[in-house]
Amino acid sequence: MDKRALKLRDLTVLSESGSVLAAVPRLDVAPGEAIGLSGPSGAGKSSLLFALAGLAPQMRGSVLWGDTDLGSLSATARAAFRARHIGLIFQDHLLFEELGALANATVVAGFRPRAVRRALRLEAARRLSALSLPEAARDVSHFSGGERQRVAVARALAHRPSILLADEPTASLDSANAERLTDLLLAEARDAGRTLIVVSHDPNLLARMDRVLTMAHGALVNDFKGTSRELG
Numbered sequence: 627m628d629k630r631a632l633k634l635r636d637l638t639v640l641s642e643s644g645s646v647l648a649a650v651p652r653l654d655v656a657p658g659e660a661i662g663l664s665g666p667s668g669a670g671k672s673s674l675l676f677a678l679a680g681l682a683p684q685m686r687g688s689v690l691w692g693d694t695d696l697g698s699l700s701a702t703a704r705a706a707f708r709a710r711h712i713g714l715i716f717q718d719h720l721l722f723e724e725l726g727a728l729a730n731a732t733v734v735a736g737f738r739p740r741a742v743r744r745a746l747r748l749e750a751a752r753r754l755s756a757l758s759l760p761e762a763a764r765d766v767s768h769f770s771g772g773e774r775q776r777v778a779v780a781r782a783l784a785h786r787p788s789i790l791l792a793d794e795p796t797a798s799l800d801s802a803n804a805e806r807l808t809d810l811l812l813a814e815a816r817d818a819g820r821t822l823i824v825v826s827h828d829p830n831l832l833a834r835m836d837r838v839l840t841m842a843h844g845a846l847v848n849d850f851k852g853t854s855r856e857l858g
C-alpha cells in the first residue's frame with residue numbers, strides 16, 4: 627500500500643509526563659499532497675509533526691502511513707521506517723557541528739543495510755553539489771544559515787524518502803534564501819510525488835502549499851484548500 631498516504635485516527639500526542647500536546651480525531655492526506663501546518667506559537671505543530679515521524683514522547687491512536695501504523699511499531703521498527711520512508715528537516719537544522727556536510731547528509735546511512743549505503747552516499751554527494759554547497763568535508767559549523775539549511779535538505783533527501791516533513795525550514799533565512807528553499811522543497815516534492823508536510827509561520831511558503839491546516843491549543847481548527855473549510 628502507498629506509504630505516502632497519511633491517515634490520522636483518534637490521535638493524541640502526549641508529553642513524557644502525560645500532558646496532551648496535540649489531539650487530532652481524524653485527518654487524511656493524499657499521496658503527493660503539499661501541506662502547510664500553521665498556527666500560533668505553542669499550538670502543537672511541532673508536536674504533531676514529530677508524531678507523524680514516530681518521534682512523539684508518547685501517543686495514543688493511529689498514525690497510518692499507507693498500511694503501517696507507527697503507533698503499533700517498536701522504537702526500532704519506527705526508526706527503520708523513518709530511515710526508509712521519511713525525510714525530516716528539523717527546526718534549527720540539528721546538524722552535527724563537528725562533521726562535514728557529506729557526513730551530515732549521510733547520517734541516515736547508519737540505519738540502512740550495508741548494501742544500500744554506497745548508493746545513499748553517492749546520492750548525498752550529488753545533492754550537495756547540485757545545491758552548490760562549499761567543500762563537502764568542511765565542518766558545517768562555518769557554514770552560513772542558508773548553506774546549513776541546504777545541508778539539512780540534502781540529509782533529508784539522501785535516502786530518497788517518499789515522505790518529507792519539515793519544521794519551520796525557512797525560519798532562520800532571509801527572504802531570498804527562504805524563497806529559494808521553498809522552491810526547492812516544492813520541486814523535490816512535486817518531481818518525485820512526495821507527500822510534503824511543512825510547519826511554518828512563513829506566509830509566502832504557506833501560500834504555495836496545496837492545503838493549509840491551522841492548529842490552536844493542540845487541535846486542528848481550519849483546513850484550507852482553495853476555499854476555506856472550518857472544522858467542526
Ligand SMILES: Nc1ncnc2c1ncn2[C@@H]1O[C@H](COP(=O)(O)OP(=O)(O)OP(=O)(O)O)[C@@H](O)[C@H]1O
Nearest residue numbers: 641642647665666667668669670671672673674683
Ligand atoms: N516534551 C514536552 N513536554 C512538555 N511540554 C511540551 C513538550 N513538547 C512541547 N511541549 C509544549 O507543548 C506546547 C506545544 O509545543 P509545540 O512545540 O508543539 O508548539 P508549536 O506550535 O510547534 O510552537 P512554535 O511555533 O513556537 O514552534 C508548548 O506549550 C510546548 O511548551
